[in-house]
Amino acid sequence: MYNKFIITLDGVLKFGNVYLHRELLPKGHTTCHGGGLWKIDNQNGRIILYGRSFDFGLPDLDSVKRINKAEHPVSLGYPIFYQRTFADETILEEVLEH
Secondary structure (H helix, E strand, O other): EEEEEEOOOOEEEEEEOOOOOOHHHHOOOOOOOEEEOOOOOOOEEEEEEEEEEEEOOOOHHOOOEEOOOOOOOOOOOOOOEEEEEOOOOOOOEOOOOO
């Protein structure tokens, strides 16, 4: 199982611990606005999204309309960032609800 995320067609940033990104899709959906992997950076107090989904491609962060604050890992209260450049945590883009 892997820490993965997707952005649903409704614009929800959805997290899970699954084998395949498609396991995170809402019932009846067959696609999404991309996805990737996530990790918790407790040292710096942030959640880092990175990579891409092999099934759905790079995440379209402009499509994020809602983030469920009660869902783990968001429930930790940490800000969420996307690491566009592999292995370079100095360049991060904050993920915000639109």
